[in-house]
Amino acid sequence: xxxKLPLSLVFALFACATYAQTIVSxxxxxxxxxxxxxxxxxxxxxPQGHAIAKAIQDANPDRVTLINIHQGSYATPGSGxxxxxxxxxxxxxxxxxxxxxxxYPSGTVNRHVxxxxxxxxxxxxxxxxxxxxxxxxxxxxxGSPVNVAVEAEIDVQTNVLTVHxxxxxxxxxxxxxxxxxxxxxxxxxxxxxxxxxxxxxxxxMHRLVEMITGQWGEVIxxxxxxxxxDRTYTYTIPAMYNNVPTELADMxxxxxxxxxxxxxxxxxxxxxxxxxxxxANDAFVRYVEDIPNTCQATIAPEVNIQNMGQNAITSLAIxxxxxxxxxxxxxxxxxxxxxxxxxxxxxxxxxxxTNNTVDVSVPNDDDNGNNNASTTFDEAIGGTGTVxxxxxTDGYGSECRWNVKDGSGTVIYNGGPYGNNxxxxxxxxxxxxxxxxxxxxxxxxxxxxVTLTDSDGTQxxxxxxxxxxxxxxxxxxxxILGITQNQLDNISLYPNPASSTINVKNAENANxxxxxxxxxxxxxxxxxxxxxxxxxxxxxxxxxxxxxSKDNLITxxxxxxxx
Numbered sequence: 001x002x003x004k005l006p007l008s009l010v011f012a013l014f015a016c017a018t019y020a021q022t023i024v025s026x027x028x029x030x031x032x033x034x035x036x037x038x039x040x041x042x043x044x045x046x047p048q049g050h051a052i053a054k055a056i057q058d059a060n061p062d063r064v065t066l067i068n069i070h071q072g073s074y075a076t077p078g079s080g081x082x083x084x085x086x087x088x089x090x091x092x093x094x095x096x097x098x099x100x101x102x103x104y105p106s107g108t109v110n111r112h113v114x115x116x117x118x119x120x121x122x123x124x125x126x127x128x129x130x131x132x133x134x135x136x137x138x139x140x141x142x143g144s145p146v147n148v149a150v151e152a153e154i155d156v157q158t159n160v161l162t163v164h165x166x167x168x169x170x171x172x173x174x175x176x177x178x179x180x181x182x183x184x185x186x187x188x189x190x191x192x193x194x195x196x197x198x199x200x201x202x203x204x205m206h207r208l209v210e211m212i213t214g215q216w217g218e219v220i221x222x223x224x225x226x227x228x229x230d231r232t233y234t235y236t237i238p239a240m241y242n243n244v245p246t247e248l249a250d251m252x253x254x255x256x257x258x259x260x261x262x263x264x265x266x267x268x269x270x271x272x273x274x275x276x277x278x279x280a281n282d283a284f285v286r287y288v289e290d291i292p293n294t295c296q297a298t299i300a301p302e303v304n305i306q307n308m309g310q311n312a313i314t315s316l317a318i319x320x321x322x323x324x325x326x327x328x329x330x331x332x333x334x335x336x337x338x339x340x341x342x343x344x345x346x347x348x349x350x351x352x353x354t355n356n357t358v359d360v361s362v363p364n365d366d367d368n369g370n371n372n373a374s375t376t377f378d379e380a381i382g383g384t385g386t387v388x389x390x391x392x393t394d395g396y397g398s399e400c401r402w403n404v405k406d407g408s409g410t411v412i413y414n415g416g417p418y419g420n421n422x423x424x425x426x427x428x429x430x431x432x433x434x435x436x437x438x439x440x441x442x443x444x445x446x447x448x449x450v451t452l453t454d455s456d457g458t459q460x461x462x463x464x465x466x467x468x469x470x471x472x473x474x475x476x477x478x479x480i481l482g483i484t485q486n487q488l489d490n491i492s493l494y495p496n497p498a499s500s501t502i503n504v505k506n507a508e509n510a511n512x513x514x515x516x517x518x519x520x521x522x523x524x525x526x527x528x529x530x531x532x533x534x535x536x537x538x539x540x541x542x543x544x545x546x547x548x549s550k551d552n553l554i555t556x557x558x559x560x561x562x563x
Contacts, residue, residue, distance in 0.1 A: 024149035024166035024228075031144040033064040033136045034256045034267040037107040037206075038093055038126070040074025041081065042444050044195040049105030049129040050205070056136050063140055065254050065269040066206040067183060069093065074104050078446050079466030082191045083242040084204065088211050095261050098122030109135040110264040125262060144266040145171040146178070146223075150255035154248055156308070156338065157276035159237045163212065165255045167220070167229035175259040179217035182233060184210040185252040189244065192469055194444040199469065206252065209241045216261055248274070249338035274338055279366035282309035283316060286340065288360050291377035295434035295476035296407070297543050297560060300347035303360045303373065306340035318343065320360045322350040351496055351560060352379050380474040383454030385431070387477070391415075391424040391439075392448030394465065400447050401440040407433045416440075421448075430477040431519040432545050432556075437461055440470035478545075478556050491548055497560035500537040504528060510550035516542070536561060 037053055039046045050068070057064040071089030096108050099122020108125040109132060117131040118124050127135065147170065152163045163182055186207050193202035211217075212235050220229055237246055256267025289302035301320055307313045313335040319328050327348055335341050350356075359374040393400050401416035413428055437460070441447050446467045452460035452475075460475045490506045504512065508530040514522045522539065525532075536544075541563045548555050 022166070023151055023164070024168045025147050026168050026170070027147075028170040029144055029147050029266070031110060031139050031142050032148070032266045032268060033060070033139050034067065034110055034254070034264050035064065035107055035132060035136065036067045036069055036092065036096075036111070037105060038071055038089075038096075039068050039105050040070055040072055041077065041084065041192050042194045043074040043104045044443075045129075046074070046105045047193060047196045047202070049107065049132075052129050052132055053107070054205070056133055060136075060140065064136065065256070065267050067185065067208050067254060068204070068206045069208050072104065078444070078468040080471075081468050082189075082244045084189075084191070084207055084244065085242065086208055086210070088208070088215055091215055093126075096126040097124030099124075102126060103128070105129055107132055110139055111258065111262040112139070112264075113262075114138075143171075145169055145173050145225075146257050146265055148255055148257055148266050148268045150182075150253055150268045150270045152253040152270050152272040154237070154251065154272045154274050155276045156248060156274055157278075159239075159248070161212075161235045161237050161251070161253075161272065163233045163235070163253055163255070165229070165231050165233075167227075167257055169223060169225055169227040171225050173223035173259060173265070176223060178220040178223050179258045179260070180213060180220055180229065180231065181217035181254075181256050181258060182212040183208060183254040183256075184212055184235070184237075185254060186241075186246060187250040187252055188247065189250070191244075192444060194469070209246070210235070217258060220257065247340070248272075249336075249340070277308065277310050277337060279309045280311050281313075281365045282307070282367045282370070283313055283335075283362045283365055284308045284367075284370040285360055285362055285373040288358055288373050288375040289342065291356075291358065291375060292472075292474065293378045293380040294474050295352070295380040295382070296474070297352060297434075298347050298349050299358075301345045301358045301360065301375075302342050303345065304340055304342045305335065305362070307335040307337055308370070309366060310337060312336050316362050318345065318360065318362055320345055320358065322348065322358050323353055323356055325350060349497070349560065349562070352558075354379050380434070380476055381458065381460055382476040382478065383458055383460050384456055385429060385477055386455040387428040387430060387452055387460055387475075388454070389424070389426040389428065389450065389452050391426070391450045392465075393418045393420060393422045393424070394447045395420050396443065396447070397422055399442045401442065402450070403438050403440075404428055405436045405438070406431075407435070432478055432515060434474060434476050436472050436474045438470060438472040439463065439467055441467065442469075444469040491555065491557070493546065493557050493559050497562040498536055499562055500535070502534050502536050502559060504532045504534060504546070504548070506530065507532065507548055507550065510548050512549075513547040514539075515545045515547065 053066050069089045070084035071093050075085050077083045097120035099120045102120040106119050106126040111125045114135050117127045119126045119128050147168045150165045154161050186209050187205050189204045192200045196202035254269045256264050258264045284306040286304045316331045329345050357376050361372045397418035397420045403411045403414035446465050448465045451462050461473045492505045494503050509527050511526045513524040539561045541561050546557045
């Protein structure tokens with residue numbers, strides 16, 4: 001939990017004869033647009049609203065500010081989903097409409113009531129997305145009594161944001177007092193978005209994270225022609241908002257003056273500049289992406305690297321080891337100061353263990369204390385060749401889908417949609433392979449519980465239904481090998497991977513069979529010696545299974561052939 005440091009502000013309010021403004025224009029100007037969009041990660045049509053708002057801003061980049069406010073039931077996160085809500089959203093939405101009929105996405109343009117365009121039955125400033133463009137065009141043709149300008153900088157050593165705002169009244173405001181608001185936004189946050197068609201990789205822009213001046217802003221007591229407003233605010237940006245990490249390189253600052261809680265005559269936005277970058281070259285290996293439990297014999301780790309230096313990073317020799325096996329990837333590209341990139345490292349084969357470790361490092365630079373990161377992952381649970389699924393649908397069974405894919409990614413079983421509040425039973429007959437089971441909710445709010453067990457009663461997968469838009473879990477199957485016990489723990493295979501010969505230790509008088517990954521029998525041998533040597537030189541590179549039978553007990557060992 002991060003606590004916001006006390007807000008300190010220094011401001012000065014001068015008459016026309018005494019100011020010395022630096023960034024705001026003193027000439028009469030038309031209104032700039034401040035478009036507040038009410039949205040949520042479970043709103044089906046919100047991506048359309050985002051696209052409309054972006055088109056308005058793209059056509060008028062210096063005159064249009066977008067603020068995306070995640071609020072309401074559509075913004076409520078499910079299990080494992082990010083929480084983009086703020087303490088300010090309910091109040092901002094609450095003053096934008098009255099009556100019934102309010103829906104999402106909706107938006108206000110300068111918090112102005114446009115007759116005939118209100119979304120709710122009782123009127124208000126909130127409009128459906130079909131009116132945002134025409135309302136913005138009309139707004140930008142109306143003169144504003146006040147001009148607003150803003151600039152900002154962030155000290156990357158302390159995370160302190162300094163915001164400088166200036167306002168100049170070219171004519172009298174219709175209100176004797178006004179309110180100066182400063183909002184902090186974050187861009188480029190990846191997450192889920194129903195209707196976005198990108199899974200959890202939808203890029204959320206202009207996301208409100210903080211109102212630096214509080215819910216409704218700081219009071220401006222003089223609003224007559226010639227009044228100059230000059231205020232400076234400092235604020236320490238926390239590492240997270242609602243457990244969603246902050247990215248200093250993605251912050252955006254918005255300043256606007258409001259007549260009251262409604263009617264915004266104008267506003268402005270700025271991207272901060274940065275201070276405190278003391279190193280010329282500094283690649284920060286921030287983290288290795290989490291790797292779910294897997295039964296695959298290959299892996300392509302992903303590492304996030306941030307540039308904490310003054311110079312752009314254009315190449316890196318990235319070293320990565322998997323269970324001690326070393327690899328190097330010579331990456332080329334461009335990472336600008338304070339920006340980061342998630343780099344997918346080349347896929348490599350490895351010998352899977354019960355517990356596995358991935359270590360990533362980059363060469364020495366100006367700061368060698370941040371050049372390494374690692375993660376661990378486990379081997380996926382294994383089951384027999386028969387797996388049973390029990391799936392319960394909720395009150396929206398038509399949203400439920402599922403599938404089982406084999407190691408090549410081919411869907412071999414699937415189902416849905418279903419009726420409401422049903423119980424679905426399925427049986428999967430599987431060969432020896434690595435499989436994935438996916439449960440999907442097309443609306444994005446999860447469903448009923450799902451359980452997978454094998455013929456030995458081993459639980460392969462379980463969810464209580466809080467899976468959001470969906471989740472995937474891997475498991476392996478011994479398939480036609482018919483393994484029911486695994487009590488021959490002292491038997492081992494080496495070397496693994498092998499190329500021409502594999503040794504079978506502690507398996508005296510056992511019978512062995514070797515199968516390929518599709519379950520086809522390759523070779524067999526009975527009554528082998530205590531430390532037998534098996535010729536595997538004729539086998540192609542890949543994954544194989546050795547079934548070892550002795551005294552009515554059976555075990556299976558997996559091994560790799562490399563050439």
